[in-house]
Amino acid sequence: MNAVVTPSTAADTRTALKFITCGSVDDGKSTLIGRLLVDSKAVLQDHLAGVQRQGETDLALLTDGLSAEREQGITIDVAYRYFNTETRKFIIGDAPGHEQYTRNMVTAASAADAAVVLVDATKLDWKDPGLKLLPQTRRHSLLLKLLRVPSVVFAVNKLDAVEDSALAFAHISGALSAFAVDAGIAVTATVPVSALKGWNVVDAPAQAGWCGYQGPTLLDILEHLPVTRPDTELPLAFPVQWVEKFSSSSDTSQGRRVFWGRVATGTVQPGQQVKVMPSGQTATVAQVLNHVRQPKAVAAGHSAGIVLDREVDVSRGDWLLAVDEQGQCLEASREIRATVAWMDDETLVAGRVYWALHGHRWVKAKVKRIVHKLDIHTLAEEAATQLEPNAIGHIELALQEPLATAPFAQSRALGSLVLVDTASHRTSGAVLVS
Numbered sequence: 001m002n003a004v005v006t007p008s009t010a011a012d013t014r015t016a017l018k019f020i021t022c023g024s025v026d027d028g029k030s031t032l033i034g035r036l037l038v039d040s041k042a043v044l045q046d047h048l049a050g051v052q053r054q055g056e057t058d059l060a061l062l063t064d065g066l067s068a069e070r071e072q073g074i075t076i077d078v079a080y081r082y083f084n085t086e087t088r089k090f091i092i093g094d095a096p097g098h099e100q101y102t103r104n105m106v107t108a109a110s111a112a113d114a115a116v117v118l119v120d121a122t123k124l125d126w127k128d129p130g131l132k133l134l135p136q137t138r139r140h141s142l143l144l145k146l147l148r149v150p151s152v153v154f155a156v157n158k159l160d161a162v163e164d165s166a167l168a169f170a171h172i173s174g175a176l177s178a179f180a181v182d183a184g185i186a187v188t189a190t191v192p193v194s195a196l197k198g199w200n201v202v203d204a205p206a207q208a209g210w211c212g213y214q215g216p217t218l219l220d221i222l223e224h225l226p227v228t229r230p231d232t233e234l235p236l237a238f239p240v241q242w243v244e245k246f247s248s249s250s251d252t253s254q255g256r257r258v259f260w261g262r263v264a265t266g267t268v269q270p271g272q273q274v275k276v277m278p279s280g281q282t283a284t285v286a287q288v289l290n291h292v293r294q295p296k297a298v299a300a301g302h303s304a305g306i307v308l309d310r311e312v313d314v315s316r317g318d319w320l321l322a323v324d325e326q327g328q329c330l331e332a333s334r335e336i337r338a339t340v341a342w343m344d345d346e347t348l349v350a351g352r353v354y355w356a357l358h359g360h361r362w363v364k365a366k367v368k369r370i371v372h373k374l375d376i377h378t379l380a381e382e383a384a385t386q387l388e389p390n391a392i393g394h395i396e397l398a399l400q401e402p403l404a405t406a407p408f409a410q411s412r413a414l415g416s417l418v419l420v421d422t423a424s425h426r427t428s429g430a431v432l433v434s
Contacts, residue, residue: 024136231265236267267298
């Protein structure tokens with residue numbers, strides 16, 4: 001059985017790949033990352049000496065850095081590690097598997113180029129061709145789809161610990177394939193691995209054709225995955241993060257403030273007409289500075305400083321949106337239909353009011369209605385009046401002020417919001433505009 005690897009022919013493999021590991025509890029995520037780091041020679045000997053337990057190297061301790069994680073033997077927060085091979089640089093996020101820490105996984109996945117979903121073969125009834133996957137495997141996979149993670153790789157782990165590794169891999173990969181088809185998840189590859197022994201992680205196992213698999217190792221797959229392409233094809237949208245004043249300048253031919261931020265969509269260049277949201281004022285871009293203050297057009301995904309042709313009231317949290325020849329720009333609305341990954345310990349019910357963060361702008365948002373709840377087992381949409389912690393559902397929001405949003409399927413930056421509890425200031429939900 002071979003993995004199917006389908007990266008774009010024009011994939012950018014020179015840029016560092018940001019990927020996360022996710023899946024259920026104790027599936028071996030931290031051990032897998034430790035194996036990647038050790039076998040790619042990214043760990044110093046003195047660091048390895050500090051992660052010994054009873055004379056054996058505990059690879060999981062290379063990422064579980066919190067004292068509570070080491071005491072309990074679990075991953076609580078997302079741990080980031082960096083390494084590189086001769087081919088590529090990598091940024092890894094080790095996401096926790098416990099259901100109560102799903103919010104941490106969502107945070108890591110929201111900016112990831114790829115995800116490796118680990119599946120523990122020893123936890124499944126691998127002798128059954130119609131075996132059921134673990135709920136957290138399904139939940140994390142669905143969240144990856146909702147968060148538009150471009151590349152998803154299933155890694156079936158601990159196959160060295162089952163009697164018939166080839167049969168187990170065949171049945172588990174079949175179950176994963178059927179689930180992915182039903183859920184509409186595009187899977188880049190499914191690969192058998194043993195994170196503990198290092199088989200098919202960086203190096204191929206000594207036994208050729210282990211598990212009936214003839215494809216590339218996990219690292220080979222990761223080295224050829226594309227990074228997330230910036231939304232340069234969309235009209236300009238620029239969230240203002242910081243306002244720099246240089247009012248002492250004697251040049252009155254243009255505004256005397258620089259508006260800094262990261263271009264969300266499109267490209268900003270001098271001469272463009274823009275509208276300030278929410279004030280609705282219009283102006284022309286007089287000058288564009290890149291991150292080292294050189295005059296240069298800046299595309300989506302990069303930081304820029306924008307100087308307008310006149311003084312306009314612009315503050316942190318405002319958006320600068322491109323205006324077309326007809327004077328139109330991205331439409332702002334007070335009503336939003338969206339998918340939400342609910343992460344608060346308190347149940348979500350209609351009528352509750354939260355702070356909504358879009359870019360750097362805060363507005364009050366009221367939950368008008370809970371439309372559906374997604375059953376992670378059957379993938380069916382069920383009528384619901386509330387959403388429990390870690391549930392995924394569809395809701396309608398009423399905003400105190402209009403926001404210029406776009407469907408999340410078109411733009412990660414314009415289509416994502418965060419709901420924050422007004423009293424506790426806890427992050428309560430990840431909102432993806434429909």
